[in-house]
Amino acid sequence: MHHYVLVVKEDCETCRMLQPVAASLAATADIRIVSQDNPNFPAGLPAGTCIEDDSALEQSFALKVEIVPSLICYTDGLEVSRLEGWQRAEWESTTGLTFAAALPAFRPGCGSKSMDPGMPEKLAVKYGGAQLKARRLDIAEGEDEVEACYDRGWSDGLPLVPPTEIRVVRMLQGTRRSPAEVVGEVPPDYVPCTIEKIAINAVMAGCKPEYLPVVIAAVEAALMDEFCMHGLLATTYFSGPMVLVNGPLSRAIGMNSRGNALGQGNRANATIGRALQLIIRNVGGGRPGGVDRAALGNPGKYTFCFAEDETGSCWESYAEERGFSPQVSTVSLFAADGVQGIVDQKSRTPESLSRSFAAGLKVVSHPKMVMAADAFLVVSPEHERVFRDAGWSKTRLKEELNSLLQMPGSEIIVGADGIAEGVPEKLKDAILPKFREGGLNIVRAGGSAGLFSAIIAGWGASGKIGSVPVTREIVI
């Protein structure tokens, strides 16, 4: 058994042209005619033909109509073909009818009203909303939407974008993953976190839908056991998650890896890092004064996210060092404090500049602490040029820094230099590395002018006892 559904709108010139075709079909075939904008269109149909009024677009949404006219052909209740716009030969072969010779061979259709800008999200909320599971909260008429978010405790202190259903549906278009998929359990409450909950918080953070896959990967990375997100949240230390994005997606979504890369002003950098923190707060329940016991914290706990400048670098990227192809996009997380600058405007040899770097790195956490915190060294282009010109690889620079950062025990034991802090007395004759193996990382970012680099020190609990940097591939 064959039957047809014809979806039209009067506003479409091709649909108007096809009114005699619709009349022929209605006279000879089993057909439903669905009209998007005028229940009396098409005209000239045989007496008694019913036109379905789809001004609410429910049918068009359910039928996934993108173009009008659409002729959807069914056999035994199953869709077997779909003709969009007018191609005489195909319409004739599909229906077995012959249409007036005056009609052209081809004329494209128009966009379905269900595809007007903003309409797919509206229709998804109205007719497809059941697939989203989050509790709906009705905000009273007199309530200010932004204040309502503050009042409910969702904010990190800055205003949030109100998480309306339409915004969440639009956000979810940024990923192919199911809203219901659980990515893991978010500490400290260890609550299962769905893609949908991530999307709601990404809306509040100010993300665009195209950032959502990066946020999802950041959450997945944060939930990797070796990252130790629970401890990182709970610690009295300064640290919070730093998000480093590598690969083509970082450029496609316009992340900043150059001037002011660690600063404000780029939407993707700002909102991706913020979204991760909001998920820890809202889904995980981690809040300052609650499980977050930071004595001081650091401003990066609002957001700390940047991209590595791979295209300008002479070195392999951080992600490549971790075994990922440069064609793959990744998110890496590091339990980070704030940024400490290193100024060296005079070194023109790698030997001299690496000694400057080592002097700065020596004070991470405390000049007398070793193998405690990891660190990221962010090398700016003008500093990188010194190594590039001398042919120093990243590995060579790391080796040089590690050899410069061998600390004599006698200088860092308790009491040395009049400071009670330090390593146990018994290590006075030992030579101790400042960083655990693999604890010193180097990335390149920054603007083209300025002989400055940056140290991002890490949480005092690194390695197996605390947190290690983690990397996840971004899946669209």
Next chain:
Amino acid sequence: MTRFMDPTAELAPEARIPLPKAASLAGLRVGLLDISKPRGNIFIDRLAELLTEAGASPQRYAKPTFTRIAPVELKQQIATECDVVIEALAD
């Protein structure tokens, strides 16, 4: 009406919960705001006596005029100096 999607783990009820009530006023600083209507002070004096008997420390404040809402500075002062505030309206 606007409809939001809940960003949380939905562990708390939808209706917002007031802060926990103090089990006793003993030892607490209790704010008493005089809105500056005639003879309001007599009523509040008596309240202060009763609160003192209950072991609380009444703290007295007054609005400059009953015709306007309390100045922000006064609200901030009460918020920083009091543990609880008795809020009431009468004439």
